Amino acid sequence: xxxxxxxxxxxxxxxxxxxxxxxxxxxxxxxxxxxxxxxxxxxxxxxxxxxxxxxxxxxxxxxxxxxxxxxxxxxxxxxxxxxxxxxxxxxxxxxxxxxxxxxxxxxxxxxxxxxxxxxxxxxxxxxxxxxxxxxxxxxxxxxxxxxxxxxxxxxxxxxxxxxxxxxxxxxxxxxxxxxxxxxxxxxxxxxxxxxxxxxxxxxxxxxxxxxxxxxxxxxxxxxxxxxxxxxxxxxxxxxxxxxxxxxxxxxxxxxxxxxxxxxxxxxxxxxxxxxxxxxxxxxxxxxxxxxxxxxxxxxxxxxxxxxxxxxxxxxxxxxxxxxxxxxxxxxxxxxxxxxxxxxxxxxxxxxxxxxxxxxxxxxxxxxxxxxxxxxxxxxxxxxxxxxxxxxxxxxxxxxxxxxx
Amino acid sequence: xxxxxxxxxxxxxxxxxxxxxxxxxxxxxxxxxxxxxxxxxxxxxxxxxxxxxxxxxxxxxxxxxxxxxxxxxxxxxxxxxxxxxxxxxxxxxxxxxxxxxxxxxxxxxxxxxxxxxxxxxxxxxxxxxxxxxxxxxxxxxxxxxxxxxxxxxxxxxxxxxxxxxxxxxxxxxxxxxxxxxxxxxxxxxxxxxxxxxxxxxxxxxxxxxxxxxxxxxxxxxxxxxxxxxxxxxxxxxxxxxxxxxxxxxxxxxxxxxxxxxxxxxxxxxxxxxxxxxxxxxxxxxxxxxxxxxxxxxxxxxxxxxxxxxxxxxxxxxxxxxxxxxxxxxxxxxxxxxxxxxxxxxxxxxxxxxxxxxxxxxxxxxxxxxxxxxxxxxxxxxxxxxxxxxxxxxxxxxxxxxxxxxxxxxxxxxxxxxxxxxxxxxxxxxxxxxxxxxxxxxxxxxxxxxxxxxxxxxxxxxxxxxxxxxxxxxxxx
Numbered sequence: 001x002x003x004x005x006x007x008x009x010x011x012x013x014x015x016x017x018x019x020x021x022x023x024x025x026x027x028x029x030x031x032x033x034x035x036x037x038x039x040x041x042x043x044x045x046x047x048x049x050x051x052x053x054x055x056x057x058x059x060x061x062x063x064x065x066x067x068x069x070x071x072x073x074x075x076x077x078x079x080x081x082x083x084x085x086x087x088x089x090x091x092x093x094x095x096x097x098x099x100x101x102x103x104x105x106x107x108x109x110x111x112x113x114x115x116x117x118x119x120x121x122x123x124x125x126x127x128x129x130x131x132x133x134x135x136x137x138x139x140x141x142x143x144x145x146x147x148x149x150x151x152x153x154x155x156x157x158x159x160x161x162x163x164x165x166x167x168x169x170x171x172x173x174x175x176x177x178x179x180x181x182x183x184x185x186x187x188x189x190x191x192x193x194x195x196x197x198x199x200x201x202x203x204x205x206x207x208x209x210x211x212x213x214x215x216x217x218x219x220x221x222x223x224x225x226x227x228x229x230x231x232x233x234x235x236x237x238x239x240x241x242x243x244x245x246x247x248x249x250x251x252x253x254x255x256x257x258x259x260x261x262x263x264x265x266x267x268x269x270x271x272x273x274x275x276x277x278x279x280x281x282x283x284x285x286x287x288x289x290x291x292x293x294x295x296x297x298x299x300x301x302x303x304x305x306x307x308x309x310x311x312x313x314x315x316x317x318x319x320x321x322x323x324x325x326x327x328x329x330x331x332x333x334x335x336x337x338x339x340x341x342x343x344x345x346x347x348x349x350x351x352x353x354x355x356x357x358x359x360x361x362x363x364x365x366x367x368x369x370x371x372x373x374x375x376x377x378x379x380x381x382x383x384x385x386x387x388x389x390x391x392x393x394x395x396x397x398x399x400x401x402x403x404x
Numbered sequence: 405x406x407x408x409x410x411x412x413x414x415x416x417x418x419x420x421x422x423x424x425x426x427x428x429x430x431x432x433x434x435x436x437x438x439x440x441x442x443x444x445x446x447x448x449x450x451x452x453x454x455x456x457x458x459x460x461x462x463x464x465x466x467x468x469x470x471x472x473x474x475x476x477x478x479x480x481x482x483x484x485x486x487x488x489x490x491x492x493x494x495x496x497x498x499x500x501x502x503x504x505x506x507x508x509x510x511x512x513x514x515x516x517x518x519x520x521x522x523x524x525x526x527x528x529x530x531x532x533x534x535x536x537x538x539x540x541x542x543x544x545x546x547x548x549x550x551x552x553x554x555x556x557x558x559x560x561x562x563x564x565x566x567x568x569x570x571x572x573x574x575x576x577x578x579x580x581x582x583x584x585x586x587x588x589x590x591x592x593x594x595x596x597x598x599x600x601x602x603x604x605x606x607x608x609x610x611x612x613x614x615x616x617x618x619x620x621x622x623x624x625x626x627x628x629x630x631x632x633x634x635x636x637x638x639x640x641x642x643x644x645x646x647x648x649x650x651x652x653x654x655x656x657x658x659x660x661x662x663x664x665x666x667x668x669x670x671x672x673x674x675x676x677x678x679x680x681x682x683x684x685x686x687x688x689x690x691x692x693x694x695x696x697x698x699x700x701x702x703x704x705x706x707x708x709x710x711x712x713x714x715x716x717x718x719x720x721x722x723x724x725x726x727x728x729x730x731x732x733x734x735x736x737x738x739x740x741x742x743x744x745x746x747x748x749x750x751x752x753x754x755x756x757x758x759x760x761x762x763x764x765x766x767x768x769x770x771x772x773x774x775x776x777x778x779x780x781x782x783x784x785x786x787x788x789x790x791x792x793x794x795x796x797x798x799x800x801x802x803x804x805x806x807x808x809x810x811x812x813x814x815x816x817x818x819x820x821x822x823x824x825x826x827x828x829x830x831x832x833x834x835x836x837x838x839x840x841x842x843x844x845x846x847x848x849x850x851x852x853x854x855x856x857x858x859x860x861x862x863x864x865x866x867x868x869x870x871x872x873x874x875x876x877x878x879x880x
Contacts, residue, residue, distance in 0.1 A: 218418075221411060221414075222408055222411045222412060222415065223408070225407050225408070225411055262444075265446055266446075273446070276441050277441060277442070277444070277447040277448070277449060279433065279438070280433075280438035280441040280442040281447070281449055283434060283438060283442075284434060293448070293452060296448050296449065315430055315434050318430065319430070322423055322426055322427055323423070325423065326420065326423045329419055330419075333412050333415060333416050333419075337412050337413075345408060345412075349412060353415065356419045356422065356423075359423075360422050360423070360426065363426050364426060364429075367426070367430060367433060369426065369429045
C-alpha cells in the first residue's frame with residue numbers, strides 16, 4: 001500500500017516534468033501542455049482511486065505501469081505535434097489522450113462487467129471461428145497499407161483485424177489447452193494455430209505471425225510442460241521461415257533490408273535507415289525533449305515512436321521503457337501464478353506473452369536487431385484500436401490477478 | 405498446477421533474457437555503430453545542423469586564419485587561395501567536402517566531445533540560455549602558414565611537392581603540393597579542375613602521389629649495409645663506372661669513375677656503382693626489411709584522436725629477383741616508389757636518433773571564444789634504426805653537404821645534413837629532382853623532403869627550395 005503510493009507519486013512527478021518540458025520547447029512559454037499534464041494527473045489519480053476503492057484485490061501495479069508508459073507516449077506525440085509549426089492545437093496528442101481516457105474507462109468497465117473467467121472457457125470453437133473469420137476477412141476486404149494487406153477500413157475508421165484476432169486466439173488456446181490434452185486435440189490445436197499463422201504470412205503481416213507463434217509456443221509449454229513440443233515448433237517455424245523466404249518476395253525483401261539497409265536507404269530501406277539515424281543521434285543521454293529531429297522519421301507516431309524516444313531520451317530513456325515493459329509482463333505472469341484455475345492462468349500467460357512478444361518484435365525491428373515488421377508499441381504508439389485492446393487485455397489480467 | 409507455476413517461472417526467465425538481449429544490443433549499437441551511422445552523409449540531421457551552425461575556423465599554429473567563415477555573409481573564405489588548397493580541401497554544397505574540411509567536419513560543426521574544461525562548459529550553457537546560434541569549434545594546425553606560403557612561392561612554375569616536419573614531435577610544419585586549386589572558386593571551376601589530367605590539381609602530391617625516390621633511397625641501402633655487414637668500416641669498393649647486366653647497365657652520373665671508395669664517400673658522391681653492388685650483396689630480403697623499418701610498405705596515416713588521413717606509404721615490393729632489378733632498386737629506381745611525406749619520415753628517423761614520430765597536423769581544438777578543448781601530444785610511431793646507425797648516416801649526410809653532391813646547400817648560417825636524388829622517369833624528359841635534409845644537425849628542428857617534377861639532375865631545383873625553407877624557418 002505504502003509502496004504503491006510511492007510509485008504513484010513518482011509517476012505523477014515524471015508525468016508533470018514531461019509536460020513541463022513541453023511548455024518550453026518552442027522558444028516561448030506555452031500553457032497548453034500544463035493543462036494536458038494536470039488532466040493526465042487527475043486521470044491517473046482518479047483511475048487509480050476507483051480501482052483501489054472498488055476492486056482492491058487485484059494488482060494495482062498493472063494500472064500504474066501502463067499509466068507511465070501511456071504518458072511517455074502522449075508527451076512524445078505532443079512533442080511531434082509541436083514540430084508541425086502551422087498547427088496550434090496538438091491534434092494527435094489530443095486524440096491520444098482521449099483514447100487513453102476511453103481506455104481507462106474500458107479498463108474499469110471490464111473489471112466491473114467481466115463474469116467469472118471460467119464461464120468463458122466453454123466456447124473454444126466460437127473463438128477460433130471468430131479469429132479465423134477476422135484473419136481471412138482482410139484477404140477479401142483488406143486494403144494494402146504500408147506494404148501489408150492487413151487493414152480494414154470503414155469510412156474514416158481503419159483497424160487491423162489481426163489485433164483483435166490475437167485476443168480470440170488466446171482465448172481459444174486457453175480453453176483448448178486447459179482441458180485434458182490428448183494426441184487428437186493437440187493435433188487439432190496445432191493445425192488451427194498454423195492455419196492462422198499461414199493466413200498472416202499471406203497477408204504480409206509478418207510481425208503478427210511471429211507474435212502468434214510465440215504466444216502459441218509459450219501457452220503450449222505452460223499447459224504440457226513438454227519442451228519437446230516447443231523444439232518441434234521452433235524447428236518447423238525455422239523451416240517455414242526458410243520456405244517463405246524463397247516462396248514470397250515480401251519476406252525476402254524484409255530480410256534483405258535487414259541484412260543491409262544502407263543499400264536500400266533511398267527506397268525500400270528508407271524507414272529503417274531513418275530510424276537508425278535517430279537512435280544513433282540520441283546516443284547515451286539523448287538530445288533532450290524538443291532538441292532532436294524525431295519528425296524526420298517516417299511514421300514516428302506509430303511504428304517508429306521508439307526511435308523518436310531514443311533520439312530525445314537516449315539509451316537511458318529507452319532502457320527505462322524496456323524495463324517498464326518487462327515489469328508489466330512480469331506482473332502479468334505473476335497474476336498467472338496466483339490464478340484460480342488453469343483457464344485463467346493460461347489466459348494471463350497468453351496476454352502477457354502477447355505484450356512481451358509485441359514489444360520485442362517492435363523494438364528489435366526498429367533497432368535492426370531483427371527484421372523490421374510494422375507493429376505498434378503497446379500503450380505508447382499513437383492509435384485508438386491498439387490502446388483499447390491493450391486496456392482490454394490489461395483488465396482481464398487485472399481480473400485474474402484478484403486470485404484465489 | 406504446481407507444474408504450471410514452475411513453468412510460468414521459466415517463462416519469466418525467458419522474457420528476462422529477451423528484454424536483456426535488446427538492452428545488450430542497444431549498448432553494442434551505441435558503442436560500435438552509432439558514431440558511423442550518425443555522421444553518414446544521408447542523415448538529414450547533418451544537413452539541418454550544417455545550416456544552423458556557424459562553421460569553425462582553421463588556423464595555423466600562430467593563430468593566423470587559414471580558412472574562416474565570414475560571420476555576416478556566412479561565406480567560407482580560404483584566405484591563401486591555392487596555397488592551402490590540398491590541405492584544407494573545399495566545402496561545397498554541390499561537390500561535398502574534401503581535405504581537412506572533410507576530416508575535421510565534426511569538430512568544425514562543434515560535434516566532437518573533446519575533453520571539457522570548465523570555461524568551455526560555462527560558455528556553452530551561456531549560449532544555450534541566450535539561445536545563440538550554435539558555433540563550431542576551431543581547428544589549430546601544426547602548420548606554419550608563412551613557411552607554407554614561402555615554399556609554395558619558391559616552386560614558381562614547377563610541379564611537385566614538399567613536406568616539412570619537426571623530427572622530434574612529428575608536427576607537420578608545411579605540406580605543399582603544386583599545382584593546387586583555389587577552394588574559393590570551387591563551385592565555378594570544379595569541372596576544369598577535375599578534368600585537368602595534366603596538372604591534376606586535386607591530387608595532394610605530398611601524400612597521394614608516387615615518384616621513384618632515386619638516390620634518396622641510398623639512405624635505406626646505407627642503413628642496411630651498416631646494420632648487416634660486419635666490417636663496414638673497412639669496406640672498400642672499386643668503382644669502375646659502368647655495371648653490366650646482360651644488355652642493361654647501371655652507371656654513374658655522366659659515367660664518372662670513383663675508383664677505390666668507402667661507404668661514406670660513396671654516399672656523399674652518391675656512387676651508384678657502390679650502392680648497386682651493396683644491394684646485390686645484401687639481397688632483396690634485407691633491403692626490403694630495412695626499408696620497412698623506415699615505414700615502406702606500411703599502413704600510414706596523418707593521425708590524431710579525431711581523424712586518420714591516409715598516406716600512400718613508400719613501396720619496396722616486387723617479384724623480380726634478378727641482379728639488375730636488385731641493383732637498380734638499391735639506388736631507388738625500378739619499382740621503388742615514394743612521396744615527400746614518406747621521405748620526410750625517413751629522414752626524420754636519421755635526425756631523431758633513429759626514432760620516427762607519428763606525423764600529425766592537428767595541434768589544438770578551441771571553442772569559438774578561444775578556450776582550448778583539446779591539445780595533441782607527440783607520439784612515437786616507430787623505432788626504426790639504432791642510434792649509432794642514425795648518427796653514422798647523419799655524418800654521411802653532413803659530409804654530403806660539406807663536400808659532396810649537396811654542396812650548394814652549404815652556408816655559414818646553419819649546418820644542414822642532406823641527401824640529393826635524381827629519379828629517372830619517362831624517356832626523353834628531365835628527371836625528377838629530390839632533396840631530403842634536416843637542420844640544425846646537433847638539434848634538429850626541421851626535416852624537409854622536396855620533389856620537383858622534371859627538376860633536373862643533381863637535385864637542382866629541389867635543393868634550392870629545401871635550403872630556402874630551412875633558412876627561412878630557422879632564421880625568423
